[in-house]
Amino acid sequence: MTDATQTASGPIRRWIARATARPEPAKRVQFDRPLLPWLFLAPQLAVIFVFFYWPSAQAISSSFYIEDPFGFGATFVGFDNYTDALGSAEYRHIAGFTAMFTVLVTAFSLGIGLLLAVKADQVIRARSTYRTALISVYAIAPPVAGLIGMMLFDQHIGPFVKLAAWFGLDMKVGLNYFDTAFAMILVSVWKQVPYNFIFILSGLQSIPQSVREAALIDCKNGARRFFTAILPLLAPTAFFLLIINITYALFDTFAVIDVMVKDKAANNPITLVYKVYLDGFRGNDIGGSSAQSVILMLVVLVLTLVQFRWLERRVHYG
Amino acid sequence: MMNRIRPLDHLILILGTLFMVMPVVVAMMTSTHTAVEIHTGGLQLLPGNDGYETYHTVLTRQGGFTGQVTGARMVMNSLILGLGFAAGKIVLSMAAAYALVYFRFRFATLMFWVIFTTLLLPLEVRIMPSYQVMSQLGLLNSYTGLILPLLASATGTFYFRQFFKSIPDELLEAARIDGAGPVKFFIDVILPLSKTMMAAIFIIMFVYGWNQYLWPMLMTTDERFFTLMRGIKQILQVWVGSQIPDYNEAFALAVLALLPPVLVVVVFQRWFIKGLTESDK
Numbered sequence: 001m002t003d004a005t006q007t008a009s010g011p012i013r014r015w016i017a018r019a020t021a022r023p024e025p026a027k028r029v030q031f032d033r034p035l036l037p038w039l040f041l042a043p044q045l046a047v048i049f050v051f052f053y054w055p056s057a058q059a060i061s062s063s064f065y066i067e068d069p070f071g072f073g074a075t076f077v078g079f080d081n082y083t084d085a086l087g088s089a090e091y092r093h094i095a096g097f098t099a100m101f102t103v104l105v106t107a108f109s110l111g112i113g114l115l116l117a118v119k120a121d122q123v124i125r126a127r128s129t130y131r132t133a134l135i136s137v138y139a140i141a142p143p144v145a146g147l148i149g150m151m152l153f154d155q156h157i158g159p160f161v162k163l164a165a166w167f168g169l170d171m172k173v174g175l176n177y178f179d180t181a182f183a184m185i186l187v188s189v190w191k192q193v194p195y196n197f198i199f200i201l202s203g204l205q206s207i208p209q210s211v212r213e214a215a216l217i218d219c220k221n222g223a224r225r226f227f228t229a230i231l232p233l234l235a236p237t238a239f240f241l242l243i244i245n246i247t248y249a250l251f252d253t254f255a256v257i258d259v260m261v262k263d264k265a266a267n268n269p270i271t272l273v274y275k276v277y278l279d280g281f282r283g284n285d286i287g288g289s290s291a292q293s294v295i296l297m298l299v300v301l302v303l304t305l306v307q308f309r310w311l312e313r314r315v316h317y318g
Numbered sequence: 319m320m321n322r323i324r325p326l327d328h329l330i331l332i333l334g335t336l337f338m339v340m341p342v343v344v345a346m347m348t349s350t351h352t353a354v355e356i357h358t359g360g361l362q363l364l365p366g367n368d369g370y371e372t373y374h375t376v377l378t379r380q381g382g383f384t385g386q387v388t389g390a391r392m393v394m395n396s397l398i399l400g401l402g403f404a405a406g407k408i409v410l411s412m413a414a415a416y417a418l419v420y421f422r423f424r425f426a427t428l429m430f431w432v433i434f435t436t437l438l439l440p441l442e443v444r445i446m447p448s449y450q451v452m453s454q455l456g457l458l459n460s461y462t463g464l465i466l467p468l469l470a471s472a473t474g475t476f477y478f479r480q481f482f483k484s485i486p487d488e489l490l491e492a493a494r495i496d497g498a499g500p501v502k503f504f505i506d507v508i509l510p511l512s513k514t515m516m517a518a519i520f521i522i523m524f525v526y527g528w529n530q531y532l533w534p535m536l537m538t539t540d541e542r543f544f545t546l547m548r549g550i551k552q553i554l555q556v557w558v559g560s561q562i563p564d565y566n567e568a569f570a571l572a573v574l575a576l577l578p579p580v581l582v583v584v585v586f587q588r589w590f591i592k593g594l595t596e597s598d599k
Contacts, residue, residue: 044411051469141531144547144575297444
């Protein structure tokens, strides 16, 4: 009995203990002043409280209210905003698209980034040229990528539209749901490949030469050597990138989507973040938009916790 | 194994790189042709003769509904956002990280969690309330309002904390024997040691700030505060309904928006990659 309660409250108690205990000092010697650290912390804390905690708390609280559209107060509605959102077919449809979009963007940008990084790792000549070329694409802002993408899929001048027409396909990005989805995914992948490339390449180059040579002696088959010796060593990098790519696909693609659907979301695919924005700023549905924000916050929270857990495990066994 | 020429690997790399870089090259080249040329001839792979005129128009023409914004103004606003954000981030996060690493004080762990919880939630999920807070504070349409809310995340603090922890303890011990206080130690020891790290973070943050889209778009209804990213949305909105869209001007705007971060990242590549890959672990 006592044991059971202890295990149940164990993690929470440990967390509280950790949060309140004298910290494990970051340095053996530290300064011991009562006021000075707070002075150093003050600017950061001020910004965080005003622009992070206050809005986040507001998002949570207004998700339980329906705001009068004319600004005459708000009515407490409990979880109605949540059930409305989760119950609506439109929301579930958008959630479905978001999931598919996230999986495809993550898979392709990781896959292509991995392929290019492995090849760049194997060649010596011109490696830095490839890296410079790819890193320049990394620096491009998502809306600029979206604009260039729009041009590549333009009805008059877009080479992709011409290519599709050559195969007898009539491609209408911005009007046709699937065509827009295709263009959005392609642009989002294009923008993200360099990031994965940079990280995987630097991960590969940190593998010691001795390990590579040992693997070479043990296994002559290049593909098998890669999957049994090199890839496991890349696992931490890959997992970190997986989380980063999922957050990228969920949130950072907002600009790509906004540029490509040009405020006409009706027939076009959009993601959940875009819906938060549409309902909040176009539809003036503050309660509904906030509830959706909170749902997304929970998704991110789960993702981050998974990441921390993994990192912790890596520290223990890696 | 490493020194053999591998034609297939190079082929894959060259094709992949071309696929990645081509859209940028096409954007640059096409921006130097006239709209009519582009409309009839499609995207261009070679430079044209009308680049000067197009860029001159984009940079100097009074655009927008109120005629108060030029391309040059948008470049300036993007610069203010990028530089202001990067500088603000470095000041805030260095100070906070210094407090967390070098001081023994009550609630240090709690403060650690208070600061690093911000890493969990991106701005996108709390845009609506953030906007309301800004309007209550009267900061809409101001540079302060543009920059401050973006600073409310702990990425920089995280980087600097990792870096400070890697500085040998002996330095502090020696400084204390010499009678240096925390402020003197910060200025005389920590600042000079952090130069490379500061440069790396400055570059990463400049690119991040310059490339911001959603927040500037919400914050700025007054066209005098439009950034280049906001201008891109604008130029696509007037697109609808025109006979021959100003493809050249749209491309020129895109090139103006992509060139500074691309140049910064390419020129300072080493610092950039170091800052990016070493601090994220």
